[in-house]
Amino acid sequence: MAEKEFWRWKEYNWHDESTDWNGCDTITAGVDVGSVSSQAVIMVDGKLYAFASTRTGSDSPESAHKAMKWALEDTGMTLDDIHYKVGTGYGRVNVPFADRAITEIACHARGGNHMYGSSVRTILDMGGQDCKAIHCDERGKVTNFLMNDKCAAGTGRGMEVFADLLSVPIEDIGDLSFQVEKEPPPVSSTCVVFAKSEASGLLRKGWPKNKVIAAYCNAMAHRVVSLLERIGVEKDFAITGGIGKNMGVVKRIEGELGIEALKTNSDTQIAGALGGALFGKALLEKSRKK
Amino acid sequence: MKANYGYMDGSGEFYITIDTDLCIECADHGCLEGCPKGMFAIITDDYDDEVAEIKGEFRKKIKYDCADCKPVADRPPLPCVEACTAGAIVHSW
DSSP, X not given: OOOOOTTOOOOEEEEOTTOOOTTOSOEEEEEEEOSSEEEEEEEETTEEEEEEEEEOOSOHHHHHHHHHHHHXXXXXXXXXXXXXXXXXXXXXXXXXXXSEEOXXXXXXXXXXXXXXXXXXXXXXXXOSXXXXXXXXXXXXXXXXXXXXXXXXXXXXXXHHHHHHHHTOOGGGHHHHTXXXXXXXXXXXXXXXXXXXXXXXXXXXXXXXXXXHHHHHHHHHHHHHHHXXXXXXXXXXXXXXXXXXXXXXXXXXXXXXXXXXXXXXXXXXXXXXXHXXXXXXXXXXXXXXXX | OEEEEEEEXXXXXXXXXEEHHHHTTOSOOHHHXXXXXXXXXXXXXXXXXXXXXXXXXXXXXXXXXXXXXXXXXXXXXXXXXXXXXXXXXXXXX
């Protein structure tokens, strides 16, 4: 019997059936090949038209193709119909069909600006393998940024490790972390390997799973807040990346900072690819003017 | 954007900061000739603007490459800072 993969988050695609892309002026795409997940976003005349979010495999070009193919599914559109394509993320230079590679820092700032509005000044991008605190201006242009140390602590991968350890589906972690009478002290926020050993010890001591989850969410929040404090948090504040969907971490970050993060109905995980597609539109328009 | 290039050691954190927003309007590109080691380059950034950066091969040895321009006593004005007419280059130490 196949072992259940508790870390596996939902991979999905979406497209706007009410929009007819035929005859539109600009079709641009952003492909964010991250260390853990890949997203493709297609925008039609500056409006979100389709996206896909999938797991990154061992082959970055293949992951880029897979994400894009899935975003195009059932749209009737082909890769050739897209006027400008931008590659971003950890594997941005390995997107074979991209017209331009742009850093994920710039793309998350621009995507966050589009997703949350022009009042955003601090964006916390909590990715699969790293975490970035980004300052941006009203146009979504990066003014300053800081990255985490080389460690999975405070990243999506760390949360996946805990989901597997505790045999809890990763989507349920946020809600479960609130089911504690009293907030437990955080486990080690220095290292995921140490945190995992500590959590195993706590389970053996008889701690219920939700208490251990709360302790880890607490540790993760503490870790990223120390990153944010190094660069300073200017209002408005927003979170992008996969962990932005985990309310257990988001609420604890808000609590430590004393600032409420902006909320969105969009998937925070597509912010980088969305920024890429927006960059594509700007670059396409610029090239047409020449 | 303020791009920081530098290093950290037991005595603190040391950076050369390039304010790339000031580079955008600069036509002189004095930094290219101003640095005796030729550490600067002009690149097109993510926003399609031409800005200065420290070349990749120098980024991990700024401590040593900048040392000649920074004697302990009687330090003259830094050539890169003087050459930058846009005022985009600042050293933290």
